[in-house]
Amino acid sequence: MSSRRADAIAEVRRLRRPRARRHRLIRSFRLQVMLLVGVLLAAMLLAQGAYLNHRKAEIISDQMGERALAVALSVAAIPELIEAFSHADPAATIQPIAERIRRETGARYVVVGNTEGLRYSHPLPERLGLPMVGGDNDRALLHGESYVSEATGSLGEAVRGKTPVFDDQGNIIGIVSVGFMLDRVAMDVGRHTSLGWWLVALMIVLGFAGAYGLSRHLKRVILGLEPHEIARLAMEKEAILQSIHEGILAVNREGQITLVNQQARRFLDLPLECEVLGRPIQAVVPNSRLLEVLERGEQQFDQQMWLGDHPVVVNRVPVIHAGEIEGAVATFRSRREIVELSAALTAASRDVDMLRAQAHEFSNKLYTISGLLQLDRIKEALALIHQESERAQxxxxxxxxxxxxxxxxxxxxxxxxxxxxxxxxxxxxxxxxxxxxxxxxxxxxxxxxxxxxxxxxxxxxxxxxxxxxxxxxxxxxxxxxxxxxxxxxxxxxxxxxxxxxxxxxxxxxxxxxxxxxxxxxxxxxxxxxxxxxxxxxxxxxxxxxxxxxxxxxxxxxxxxxxxx
Missing domain, CATH: 3.30.565.10 (Histidine kinase-like ATPase, C-terminal domain)
Incomplete structure (x- = not known):
């Protein structure tokens, strides 16, 4: 029975140990700082990267549309192509021109049609003479506009530049449509934005590395303590400073008061509600020599001074960090208490001397009486005894x-x-x-x-x-x-x-x-x-x-x- 109980206790401890380690790991100040800074930086970089890449994709798409429109305008302005509309077989002249331009510009298709939307050129020759697909020709054929649109044609979804073809009298005689497939546009966008995403990933890695370095530096600065340990030490320090019997006064390098405990307030006759923190030391203690300690960096021990009508003994020491004077601390205790203690010790010493003197005096008298008795001078011994007894009495x-x-x-x-x-x-x-x-x-x-x-x-x-x-x-x-x-x-x-x-x-x-x-x-x-x-x-x-x-x-x- 006891063996099973011991096994159960051991199992509970084994299960608790990793949980305690995880709890300490979660509470680790260094891990908290690293995760906080790293996640914040990663979120910022991801948001910025998403926005920039989205803008880049829009710009690339717009450029592809403008490119398609520019090619369409160039084709619509070719004299041979305009003249071919008056021929009996326009496709015979327009198809070779359109295909040459398509290959040179990298467009997916360059389609030329008449006012009824019938094709005079197409990448697939068997589709010549067939109606153009997409339903987005009206703006060019009816209103004479040049524009960019996205529509699904016979070859798929594409971004297309469309422009009307005008004859010498300015009449609309046809339409030119130049298209780039959207899947190719997406490939171009992905190719141009992939570098941006790699840079974002690299910056996130560097950000976490920097957060790790920052957390280590902060941990070293706070002497390897956790926040709850610092808070506990601060509360303990405050309790100690307020409970000790000596007055404590601290100033920073500018001579401004940074700490004053209750005993110092009593010495300085300051009410508890009086706020002295941040005030110059000379405004509170005009005869203070802490400024000398700040200037020279010298320690001063057992110096006597008066705080109001109260004599005190003061110790002053500088606060030095990395070779620089960061402030100064003065501790002072009541000289009256020292005087009273000295008087008490003097009284005790005096009582000891008195007892020693009495013992010595009576010892001498006893020796005298003993000698008189040995000399058979009983009357003299009795007279001495009566004399001492009468005086004491x-x-x-x-x-x-x-x-x-x-x-x-x-x-x-x-x-x-x-x-x-x-x-x-x-x-x-x-x-x-x-x-x-x-x-x-x-x-x-x-x-x-x-x-x-x-x-x-x-x-x-x-x-x-x-x-x-x-x-x-x-x-x-x-x-x-x-x-x-x-x-x-x-x-x-x-x-x-x-x-x-x-x-x-x-x-x-x-x-x-x-x-x-x-x-x-x-x-x-x-x-x-x-x-x-x-x-x-x-x-x-x-x-x-x-x-x-x-x-x-x-x-x-x-x-x-x-x-x-």
Whole structure:
């Protein structure tokens, strides 16, 4: 049973395979182009060939008729033939003349008759004296016309030239009929039009060959892809461009915008209904340097610029095809996100350093206690333990009594430990208080603000003269009394030079040596603006700088009503 089922499945697959190949063959772009162009060209050539050959056949037939009429007119004008009509036996004179002319002109017959239509000449002598056949003599005999007609005579269907014979007084005395058989005319037409049909056939073959070459060229130009594959790739590309987090802007060689994704529209503050495609890049981004890339063909990486009030990092590359610059593409990402990521990494690194410092500090104290115990200095060991315990307990008690948010308490405790490790005296004002717990956003904002300000203050305090009285000092004050949150950090460092006061909050500006600086204060300033506050700088009572931060109280949680 299973064997028969396997045979049946194999047979179905065998039958489907050729059908699938035929389906793919029918869908082949190259075959479609070749058939479309070839059939179109063949139809045009056949139609044109049929028309031209038909016209040629008409012309040949008309020429044969005119030739017959010309021969008839020549015969009717022969004096001997006209004179013979007055003889007793006209046929004796007219028959030899007519037969000689027939042989010389190639006509099928040259018939001369009298006014009653009786023959005086004929290719068949036995038909002399018999009436002419065809019934088309009246126009010549009655009206004196010369004309061409087609009729069936005694020898068959022919094209005939007919003309009357006039005597010296202009009277009609007879008729001349010169005929060419229609079958011979058809043979002549076929002989003259056969070359045209051969040329049409040759052009059709060449047309299909050209269509094949064109289809191969088009297939190569589109990288061997089928139309449905190109359509799918276009849709995938559009989806990718619109979903990525970086802004993308592309221009052609004339500097006109050819592509802009949604993120770029957000960076440029363009409404979605605003159509920017085809517009010059300078009209949309006046400070763009894509035109420089188009002119020089140079790549530009990690360039900083502003799009409105948004700092971005830009990469610009030219689009080169066959050695020619066809356009340029710019990708840009928000520098604020980079700053925030850097700040997050800095905070993580700072926490690691803090934990390392704590571990180092407590390790030293444990070694000290262990040494005192080994020296049998129990009282000194207990005094050291009580001293450390009282200091830690005092810090914990102060933070637990003055700071309601545990996350901020942990941040401050870590900063105290870090400052002690650096040799900086960090003081928290006794009047400080944070009575209301914070929202998740408030925790993140205050951790960033307090952390950056304290780090900068400790660094500044360490820059003072080491021999000065009192050593490096940093003082922190915070409160949530009133309608706003207030944070004040001051140090006894060298302060901020007057020429740097305006630039101190600008992103990328720093008085510290080294790279990747100028992030902390810029981030604090932005957070203050985003949360309804501000940051100010003034001279500290300790002799250094004093930074004051004001934030909106909405960062605190609303008090929960007591249940009744």
């Amino acid at each position: 005092a810090q914990m008690s102060f933070l637990m009594g003055h700071v309601a948010d545990p996350v901020i308490s942990g941040t401050l405790l870590g900063k105290l430990t870090r400052a002690r490790e650096l040799g900086v005296t960090l003081e928290i004002d006794d009047q400080s208080s944070l009575a209301a717990p914070l929202t998740a956003t408030g925790q993140e904002v205050l951790m960033t603000v307090i952390g950056n300000l304290l780090d900068n203050a400790c660094h500044a305090a360490l820059q003072r003269d080491r021999g000065g009285a009192g050593g490096p000092r940093v003082r922190l004050f915070f409160t949530d009394l009133g309608e706003q949150l207030l944070i004040e950090v001051e140090d006894n460092g060298p302060g901020v030079a007057p020429e740097h006061v305006e630039a101190i909050f600008r992103e990328g500006f720093s008085t510290k040596p080294g790279k990747h600086r100028g992030i902390g204060l810029a981030l604090v300033s932005r957070l203050c603006r985003e949360h309804g506050g501000a940051i100010t700088l003034e001279e500290s009572e300790l002799g250094g700088a004093c930074f004051t931060v004001v934030l909106d109280r909405s960062l605190c949680r609303m008090p929960v009503a007591a249940e009744r």
